[in-house]
Amino acid sequence: MNELCKTCGESVIWATHERTGKQALIDVEPSADGNILLIYPDPNELAQTALGPVDPEYRIVVWNTSLHVLLGSPPLRKSHFATCPQASMHRRGT
Numbered sequence: 001m002n003e004l005c006k007t008c009g010e011s012v013i014w015a016t017h018e019r020t021g022k023q024a025l026i027d028v029e030p031s032a033d034g035n036i037l038l039i040y041p042d043p044n045e046l047a048q049t050a051l052g053p054v055d056p057e058y059r060i061v062v063w064n065t066s067l068h069v070l071l072g073s074p075p076l077r078k079s080h081f082a083t084c085p086q087a088s089m090h091r092r093g094t
Contacts, residue, residue, distance in 0.1 A: 002028055007086035013038065015058040026058060027083055030075030035061050037076055 005012050011028040015038055026036055039057040061076055081087050 007089055008084050012080045014055045016055055018057040018059050025080035027078050027080050031078045034076030034078045037061050
């Protein structure tokens, strides 16, 4: 589900890492040098919980992004923490 970053106002998506379960803000807009693939729930499965829609999962992609685009794979995005001009306000321990 899309929402706005509370510090810069850009559109972001909350997503959960497929293995660690950690949540992160991901930019809505795809990026030519992105390394994050969003994985949406299977539409044939119930993608809703008692609390609302399920967030997509994400995967860090480590292959060449040019090859990714050439093969017609889904668009890659960036972590909003990497692109937000106000990210330093959210760093822990500073």
